[in-house]
Amino acid sequence: MRITYSLALTGMAATPAAAAGIDISIDIPRLSVAEYHRPYVAAWIEQPGQATAKTVAVWYDIGKRNNAGTKWLRDLRGWWRKAGRTLTLPADGISGATRAPGPQKLLLTAGAPPLGKLAPGHYELVVEAAREVGGREQLRLPFTWPAKGPGQTVTAKGTGELGTVTAVIK
Amino acid sequence: MKLATTLLALAATIALGAAPAAARRPWLLPSATSFSGDESWVTFDAAASDGLFYFDLAALPLDGIKAYAPDGTPVQIENASTGKLRSTFDLHLTQKGTYKVENLSQGLFGGYKQDGEMKRLPRDLKPADLGAAIPAGATEVKVTEMSGRNITWVTAGAPTDGVLKAAGSGLEIVPITHPNDLVAGEQARFQLTVDGKPAADLPVTVVAQGTRYRDQLGQLDLRTDAKGILAVTWPTPGMYWLSATVTDARTSIPGATERRLTLAATVEVVTP
Numbered sequence: 533m534r535i536t537y538s539l540a541l542t543g544m545a546a547t548p549a550a551a552a553g554i555d556i557s558i559d560i561p562r563l564s565v566a567e568y569h570r571p572y573v574a575a576w577i578e579q580p581g582q583a584t585a586k587t588v589a590v591w592y593d594i595g596k597r598n599n600a601g602t603k604w605l606r607d608l609r610g611w612w613r614k615a616g617r618t619l620t621l622p623a624d625g626i627s628g629a630t631r632a633p634g635p636q637k638l639l640l641t642a643g644a645p646p647l648g649k650l651a652p653g654h655y656e657l658v659v660e661a662a663r664e665v666g667g668r669e670q671l672r673l674p675f676t677w678p679a680k681g682p683g684q685t686v687t688a689k690g691t692g693e694l695g696t697v698t699a700v701i702k
Numbered sequence: 703m704k705l706a707t708t709l710l711a712l713a714a715t716i717a718l719g720a721a722p723a724a725a726r727r728p729w730l731l732p733s734a735t736s737f738s739g740d741e742s743w744v745t746f747d748a749a750a751s752d753g754l755f756y757f758d759l760a761a762l763p764l765d766g767i768k769a770y771a772p773d774g775t776p777v778q779i780e781n782a783s784t785g786k787l788r789s790t791f792d793l794h795l796t797q798k799g800t801y802k803v804e805n806l807s808q809g810l811f812g813g814y815k816q817d818g819e820m821k822r823l824p825r826d827l828k829p830a831d832l833g834a835a836i837p838a839g840a841t842e843v844k845v846t847e848m849s850g851r852n853i854t855w856v857t858a859g860a861p862t863d864g865v866l867k868a869a870g871s872g873l874e875i876v877p878i879t880h881p882n883d884l885v886a887g888e889q890a891r892f893q894l895t896v897d898g899k900p901a902a903d904l905p906v907t908v909v910a911q912g913t914r915y916r917d918q919l920g921q922l923d924l925r926t927d928a929k930g931i932l933a934v935t936w937p938t939p940g941m942y943w944l945s946a947t948v949t950d951a952r953t954s955i956p957g958a959t960e961r962r963l964t965l966a967a968t969v970e971v972v973t974p
Contacts, residue, residue, distance in 0.1 A: 603739035609972060612738060613883070617860040 552642035552678060553702060556588075558659055559695030562633035569664040570630035571693055572604060574611035575638060577647075577655050585615040585658075588646045589638050590627045607662040610670050614658075635695075642678075650677045657686070661693040669693035675701045727909075728762055728966050729943055730805060730854045731755045735882050735970040737858040742795040744856050745781075748805060749788040753913040754943050755968075757787035762852070764789050766806040772799025772862045779803075799862035800882060805852040810955065812845035829955040836957070846949075847958040849873070854968040857882040870898035873948050873963035878931070884971045886939040892932045896948055896963065900930030904946055908934055911941040936971040943968055 560571060572592045578585035590611070593601030602621055606612045621627050626646045640647040654676055662668040671688040679701040686699045728750040737744065747755070748762040761784045769777040782791040795801060810829060813822045814836055823835055823845065836843055849872045855865070861880045868876045879890035894901040908922040926932045936942065944967045953961045 599740050603737075603742070605738035606734075606736050612736065613885075613972065616738065617736075617857075 553647065554640040554657070554675075555700040555702065556638040556640065556657065556659075557635050557696075557698045558631075558638065559635045559690075559697065560631055560633045560661070561690070561693070561695045563666070565666070567665050569666070570632060571661040571663040571666065572608055572630065573636075573659065573661045574608045574616065575657065575659045576611060576615050577650070577657055578614060579653060579655055584618075586646070586648070587611070587615045587619055587623070587626055588640055590616070590619075590621070590623070591630050592621075592627065594622060594627065594629050604662075604664065607668065608660050609662070609668065610658065611660050652677055657699050659688075659694060659697050661690075663693055667692050671697050673697060673699050675699060677701065726750050726759060727752065727754060727943060727945065728805075728850065728852050728964075729755055729968050730762075730803060730852045731941065731968055732803070732854055732856050732970075735854075735856045736972075737795060737856070739858075742858055743792055744795060745790060745792045746803065746854075747788050747790050748852070754909050755911050755941060756914060759787070761785055761787055761789045762805060763807070764791060764805070766808075767791065768804055768806065769793055770802045770865045772797045772801060772864050774864055777801070793856070795856070795858040798859035800855055800857045800865055800880070802865035803854050803856070805850075807848075807850040809848050810845060810958065811848065812843070812959070814840035814844070815842040816840050832955065832957045843959065845955075845958045846960050846962050847953055847955045848962045848964070850964045850966075852966045852968075855881045868895050868898055870895075872897065873901065873946065873965045874898075875932075875944065875946075875965055875967050881967075881969050884936060884969055885974050886936045886971050887974055889933055889935045892934075892944075893930045894926050894932055894946060894965070895930060896950070897952070900928075901926055901946075901948060902928045902930055904930070904932075904948065906932050906944060906946045908945075909943045910936075910938060911943075939971050939973045941968060941970050 575589040576585045576587045592605055605616055608616060643649060657673040657675060658670060660670040669690050669692050671690055671694055673686040673688050675684060675686050684701040687696060689696050731747045733745045749757050750762055751757060751759045764782050764784060767779055769779055771777050779791040779793055810827050810832060811823060813820055816837060827835055851872060861882050866877050868874045874895050876893045876895060878892060884890050894904050904926045906924045908924060910920060913919060924932060946965050948963045950961055
């Protein structure tokens, strides 16, 4: 019993006993290009018709001196306009280093930051990636909160800067 | 009061009926309009040209450049330089919010008839010298005082409204939709004012950048409504040039017969 419980917490087993939340997997494609830099990625939750949005993750170059990596955050154009420009960085539990190619996990728990409390309704999870000397891509995953039943899976597939993005609403 | 020599020379040519060599569109072009990070540098080009935004005619003089920080305080421009075809300068964005940059030019042009012959007023004529420049017995005296305003805005971090208010003099564009928050396919609204009052039914020209690489100019010929409101729906993302001209009799220089107010604004429209 104890084992099942801890597994549920790490998101590896989506049992009905698991806490409500959203498990996100963002696949960063491995690109065969002459000059590769890991992309800046932002993920946020917005409601259609609402001006503001809730950032749940932003991965950027946090290692530069004088916070210099923030200069290119504006290249995440959609996010910058919707939520980024009003967010103070670094943001605890939200911002982090860029991630390597491959599926990257983002596990959000209802009631805890950065997801917090979501009012029931229709939402969109938006994931945007922008790469130095590369392109930009934005994917939208519509979902309803709270989840109906044990788990609602939404998937979107990118064509350039993003691979498959999956969200399990539970 | 500095005179924008080149601008006036060409304006004078038009006023006296000679064919202008090319359309002359003055503009300020920022290297970007939206900035992230702790502090940023933005660089501007200032030129007058036919195509937008290419340096193909003349540099704009920088005497009248004024920049304002989000809190309204004036900011010194840096690294200013004027070449044959364009001027350039930098602005250091140390505050968060929206900066305003404008270039104001003023001058006089005109002419008169003497002994049956049309004569032009000299270039760089100072208002104080206007009386002496027109000889006794001159007829058909026409003197236009001109005020030009080029304006653009750039934002570090989130947009703010502090610098968007009208000064209340001359022809101005007062953003209702924030000028650094414009999106292709969405409608933006501005109010045009003359001496702080709404400029109703005023023709406004809107042209998107990149004229060299398209066959159709795609110019939007719009008009303000009864309250001076201009509504623009941007067809594509990119930099846009907005322009309007008002001619009236509300002169401020003694001896001037009419007043011409010109306005040119540059705004960036982003992808949805």
